[in-house]
Amino acid sequence: MVFQQDNDPEHTSRVVKNWLDKQCVKRSIWPPFSPDMSPIGHLWDELERRMKKHQPKNQKELRETLQAEWETIGQDVTNKLVESAPNRLYECIRMKGYSTRY
Template sequence: MVWGCMSAAGVRKLHVIEGTMDHKMYIDILNFFLSVSAEKLGLGGDFVFQQDNDPKHTAYNTKNWLLYNVPGQLHTPPQSPDMNPIEHLWRILENSIRGRQASNLAEFIDILQKAWEEISPAMTKNLVDSMPRRLQAVIDAKGFPTKY
């Protein structure tokens, strides 16, 4: 499992997660990586954070941490968990590493990191710019699934 951050300006380094992630580990990751990633992406403290409705993302402690540490959040309706544009990046990443051979975990992580870093800012900008259409699609579908 990995954690990654994206904006219209591009992506930041992927964080590889060892073991099973629970809400405590997720908060630790956010605490350590979110503000640093936002700063390096040129967002400073002015950004809207979006995640899906995974239980560790919606846990009480996570919600409290986000309330005090994130300037704004875009909440995803339960029926549209893949509306988040980063879901499309995960698919792009998966397609870009398909067929590459790794002889061990460290080599696989290196391949994954390099493929992540090759994702262009133009790609992430396009995904971020699609958000108004994504939101309108959810409104039009009255909260039910969309093509996104």
Template sequence: MVSMQTATPIKSCVPISVVPFVQRYRNCLFQQDNARPHTARATQDRLRHNSVNILPHPARSPDLNPIEHFWDIMQRRINALARRPRTAAELRAAVTQVWAQVPQQQIIHLVLSMYRRCATVINAQGGATRY
């Protein structure tokens, strides 16, 4: 298994995935969540080299990442199942089942909450929030 902190995935992923997407839009800001692979020197250098503008993100701030809240929804629903998964295959089946049951409106709500979340983090000067 290759670590995402190695230079090879970073050198290939950034130009192949991020750069073409970001270059399609003028004044685009790339949002990342400060995960270690995203803040690695090689990643940052590659993004700078390709003139990718990055949205500043407070360290360890899951409140600005809607996927973290979605995974929380998934985990709660899986934990509430009558029979919790015991194997990898059962977990995969449970995730697939629960994923299909999450209402689209709930996902849309998470995405639309980003403005409020950003404003809250700014007001807290990057400190802890209720999210």
């Protein structure tokens, strides 16, 4: 198994690196300027787009709305995101880690 993390300072801090090293966790190299290559990042974007049509009035309503919208994201969406991973990675390599169309 290889652990993949972005370059967020919380993920790349010395404390995190030391812990991962002590646990013998292999990590992939993440280009410093790359867009999010993980399918879950794009799934969060999908949820955010779906939430724009709602105006929850409180935390309870927000939680319920988020959960309801999350449950409507179909397998077709997740399959598309996973299947697009090779193209996204190819684009990232082609752009040398800079922004891509994804």
